[in-house]
Amino acid sequence: MSILKGKPDDDIKIGVYVCHCGHNIASTVDVEEVARRAKELGEVSVARDYVYMCSSKGQNLIRQDIMQLGINRVVVAACSPRLYEQTFQNVLRESGLNPYLLQVANIREQCAWLHEPGPLATEKANRLVKGAIKRVIHHSPIEEQSVPVFPATLVIGGGIAGIQAALEIANSQQIVYLVEREPSIGGHMAQFDKTFPTLDCSACILTPKMNEVARNPYIRLMTYSEVVEVSGYVGNFNVKVRRKARYIDEDKCVGCGICVEKCPWSTESEFDADLGVRKAVYTPFPQAIPNIPVIDKERCVYFLKGKCRACEKFCEAKAINFQQEDLFIELHVGAIIVATGYDVFDPTPISQYGYGRLPNVFTSLEFERLCSPSGPTGGQLKLADGREPKSLAVIHCVGSRDQNYNAYCSRVCCMHSLKYSHLFKEKTGGEVYQIYIDMRCTGKGYEEFYERVQGEHVRFIRGKLATITADSPDSETGEKLSLSCEDTLLGGLVNIPVDMAVLCVALEPRHDAEQVAQILRLGRSRDGFFMERHPKLDPVATMSEGIFIVGCCQGPKDIPDTVAQASAAAARALAMIVRGKMETGAITAAIDETLCSACKVCNALCPYGAIFFDEVSNVSRVNRILCKGCNVCGAACPSGAISTRNFSESQILAEIEGVLV
Amino acid sequence: MAKLKLALYWAASCGGCEIAQLLIGDRILKLAEAADIVFWPVAIDAKYKDVEAMEDNSIDVCLFNGAIRNSEQEHMARMLRAKSKVMIAYGACACRGGIPGLGNLHNRQQIFDTVYRDTASTEKNGNIFPQPSYKAPEGELEIPVFYDTVSTLNQVVDVEYYIPGCPPEEKTTWLALEALIQGKLPPRGTVISHNVKAVCDDCSRKRDIKKIKKIHRTYEFIPEPEICLLEQGLLCVGVATRGGCGALCPQVSMPCTGCYGPVEGVIDQGAHFLSAVASVIDSKDEEEIRTILSDVRDPVGTCYRYSLPDSLVRRASIK
Structure with missing residues (x-):
């Protein structure tokens, strides 16, 4: 006796189409027999087999039967529905049938490819097809849906990724809100000296883009601002942005810099990786966009002690405003591009490398600032005692490819290590040692750069650095560092005396990535970076429809890859905005309100925030646009009031019965 | 209008259903005006042979309570089915298997071993088990055959309506009887109750997001009077149980045990409750x-207290 109650009562005519898949299926399964057996079932009006059901001829068989025989349910027995379900759904759609009146029985991956040829394989195919037939009886048409897309995009993060994405969209004359939490856009790229492998000056290629951002009328730039809340869904996000108080009126400030000049208070410059100093009122670097300073409330003596106001006295534009407060601004956007970048690994915990203890051990980012003409030393490499270093060790994979810290490869360090070697040679002519595990130079022109640097008499030592210690000061050469390291090519321990060491530190997820992930409902992969929808085929989209991730917030990558990703995400956002609407999935959960008892078991479960409680009607409801059809709620509903379209209990039980009974 | 002919019968049950039927009080007089009771072992002196003598379809309605666990009960179910135009499963045992249905965790031999051999109060004078037939000096004696598996009424005969509850509330019984008296019967297959939604719909406790960190048993603490019991860690099956009872148990701080069966349309009440708790x-x-769930002392008895024979698995597999 069937446990199923009730059946759809319309006149059901099922067509069954069994694919040979060339020899893929037919050499293992007797496909003609499968079609014959299907035909014996009462509801089946026609059953055919064909060599390639996915070919246009195969599709035509289905199309003709729908038109001529009035077939109103279709079962295709072929490969995985992941491959051709959409193709066959289109056949139904074009023939005037709702595409969800189709069921695919996977007799290739789940049968032919697993088993030896013979009657057992054929019997299994028969059972899978029977399950599909019994299931498709319970299918009903599902209405497909689309949502309007509001024509504006939010880009979070103003590094090179965010700048590129914003410019691409703005150049198509669409509105972009670019939100950056620092006082200026530019991100990490603005801190770099030269870029590999072409050695063009980072600022020289970035600054024009930053200026373009400032000039473009379609970009609404909000610096010193943070996204604090995102609600809504694809096409219609409501975003709350906190504009932190600059204490300087952006409309009045002319960027003359007199306030900075006159400010008597200094502190460490974050932009210079704490190696240089800045004032309490400051712009992080000379080319800052916008060229409007901020007053650092934590450092400003007026805020701390109530006295000073030197900046205010000298500002002719009367732009200083100590009364300014944080502003909250609401934005309405259709798409969101997340470009929040990365943090650099803090090597202090690897105490044997002496970072923070030995004055001449630097991180890669610090070394960038030391090399930069706008950096704290004006581009001069100097040791703690002011001498020019005569030798340098560049240590690869610090915090990367290391089970104790991050298992992944940070991808950019090999190349910037080579760049450091070149820059050091150029500036000092001294000795350079590269201590590496593997050289990974896989981009365009990268291997050639590696060869070039090899030709510059850089010493490459393959091995993992053990320790850095300080040697006793030599009267002639001053204090030296002593590196102890295994050279796996020579097969022995080596000790290297150098003046300076650079630790090429890992690129890590932002310290507040989890907070951002929660605001935007993003997933994170094991390494902590934001999770893409598909690692190969959909690397910029996320499981949150309408939200894209680009640059290093998705995983470590270099500038060319970042720029390419940013353009890709911009294209995706534009595709939604230009069409003005977007199809969302039809397979979504539905709540039968006549059965919902308001127990609220489902309310906290939805990973997409698609379930909400309607206090007026006293029932839970599903927002169909947010719903991805995962059926977590349906599995939990103790009243059986929630079912996901095309995965109803009757469909699933009918399929199981079909296979087993 | 001719008076209705009504039969009431009991199978594997505790007798509570008969008490519940009498709970309609003096409305029984209204029932008597509309119907003649032709068979009711608890109250009327009628014998099996009297039923056997009745014509097929001569009884208008049979209210059958209790599950089916032996040959006599099956025989009576089939006979009353043949004699009755309308068969109603009355109470949790007839509807879903009820408490006797938990016998499906064991088989006949295991149950006999416990009852006739292993219990402390049984005299240890050898393995004496009931036999279906026994040759006594006076002649051959027969008792019904005890089955391995307890069945619901509709697993044995066709059933038109279901009246849920252990036992059914007075108002539920009267809802069904009134419909009978007035001749306004609902569609075949209906579970007759005042609510199709879960007990929560009847319950006045405040419900919010549910997150359980610790599962409690009722004796461990006095629950907050106004907050959902499940949220307080008591396994209240009300979320997975048809309402209509008025949420009597949770109102007095006792978690619902699920006697009204699953919500309309649900296949397998216990699985739905288990899935919700999980x-x-x-x-x-x-x-x-694992630690949190180890506090559920009797998982099957909690999730399937009244519905094991009606579940997808029906019974434990014993090899």
Whole structure:
């Protein structure tokens, strides 16, 4: 006796189409027999087999039967529905049938490819097809849906990724809100000296883009601002942005810099990786966009002690405003591009490398600032005692490819290590040692750069650095560092005396990535970076429809890859905005309100925030646009009031019965 | 209008259903005006042979309570089915298997071993088990055959309507009887109750997001009077149980045990409750989840107290 109650009562005519898949299926399964057996079932009006059901001829068989025989349910027995379900759904759609009146029985991956040829394989195919037939009886048409897309995009993060994405969209004359939490856009790229492998000056290629951002009328730039809340869904996000108080009126400030000049208070410059100093009122670097300073409330003596106001006295534009407060601004956007970048690994915990203890051990980012003409030393490499270093060790994979810290490869360090070697040679002519595990130079022109640097008499030592210690000061050469390291090519321990060491530190997820992930409902992969929808085929989209991730917030990558990703995400956002609407999935959960008892078991479960409680009607409801059809709620509903379209209990039980009974 | 002919019968049950039927009080007089009771072993002196003598379809309505666990009960169910135009499963046992249905965790031999051999109060004078037939000096004696598996009424005969409850509330019984008296019967297959939604719909306790960190038993604490019991860690099956009872148990701080059966349309009440509880356990750590769930002392008895024979698995597999 069937446990199923009730059946759809319309006149059901099922067509069954069994694919040979060339020899893929037919050499293992007797496909003609499968079609014959299907035909014996009462509801089946026609059953055919064909060599390639996915070919246009195969599709035509289905199309003709729908038109001529009035077939109103279709079962295709072929490969995985992941491959051709959409193709066959289109056949139904074009023939005037709702595409969800189709069921695919996977007799290739789940049968032919697993088993030896013979009657057992054929019997299994028969059972899978029977399950599909019994299931498709319970299918009903599902209405497909689309949502309007509001024509504006939010880009979070103003590094090179965010700048590129914003410019691409703005150049198509669409509105972009670019939100950056620092006082200026530019991100990490603005801190770099030269870029590999072409050695063009980072600022020289970035600054024009930053200026373009400032000039473009379609970009609404909000610096010193943070996204604090995102609600809504694809096409219609409501975003709350906190504009932190600059204490300087952006409309009045002319960027003359007199306030900075006159400010008597200094502190460490974050932009210079704490190696240089800045004032309490400051712009992080000379080319800052916008060229409007901020007053650092934590450092400003007026805020701390109530006295000073030197900046205010000298500002002719009367732009200083100590009364300014944080502003909250609401934005309405259709798409969101997340470009929040990365943090650099803090090597202090690897105490044997002496970072923070030995004055001449630097991180890669610090070394960038030391090399930069706008950096704290004006581009001069100097040791703690002011001498020019005569030798340098560049240590690869610090915090990367290391089970104790991050298992992944940070991808950019090999190349910037080579760049450091070149820059050091150029500036000092001294000795350079590269201590590496593997050289990974896989981009365009990268291997050639590696060869070039090899030709510059850089010493490459393959091995993992053990320790850095300080040697006793030599009267002639001053204090030296002593590196102890295994050279796996020579097969022995080596000790290297150098003046300076650079630790090429890992690129890590932002310290507040989890907070951002929660605001935007993003997933994170094991390494902590934001999770893409598909690692190969959909690397910029996320499981949150309408939200894209680009640059290093998705995983470590270099500038060319970042720029390419940013353009890709911009294209995706534009595709939604230009069409003005977007199809969302039809397979979504539905709540039968006549059965919902308001127990609220489902309310906290939805990973997409698609379930909400309607206090007026006293029932839970599903927002169909947010719903991805995962059926977590349906599995939990103790009243059986929630079912996901095309995965109803009757469909699933009918399929199981079909296979087993 | 001719008076209705009504039969009432009991099978594997406790007798509570008969009490519940009498709970309609003096409305029984209204019932008597509309119907003649032709068979009711608890109250009327009628014998099996009297029923056997009746014509097929001569009884208008049979209210049948109790599950089917032996040959006599099956025989009576089939006979009353043949004699009755309308068969109603009355009470949790007839509808879903009820408490006797938990016998499906064992088989006949295991039950006999416990009852006739292993219990402390049984005299240890050898393995004496009931036999279906026995040759006594006076002649051959027969008792019904005890089955391995307890069945619901509709697993044995066709059933038109279901009246849920252990036992059914007075108002539920009267809802069905009134419909009978007035001749306004609902569609075949209806579970007759005042509510199709879960007990929560009847319950006045405040419900919010559910996250369970600790599962409690009722004796451990006095629950907050106004907050959902499930949220307080008591396994109240009300979320997975048809309402209509008025949420009597949770109102007095006793968690619902599920006697009104699943909500309309649900296949397998216990699985739905289990899935709901699993969904609201507030932990992602496997070890912690195991610890939380180890406080459920009787998982089958909690989830399937009245519905094991009606579940997808029906019974334990015993080899």
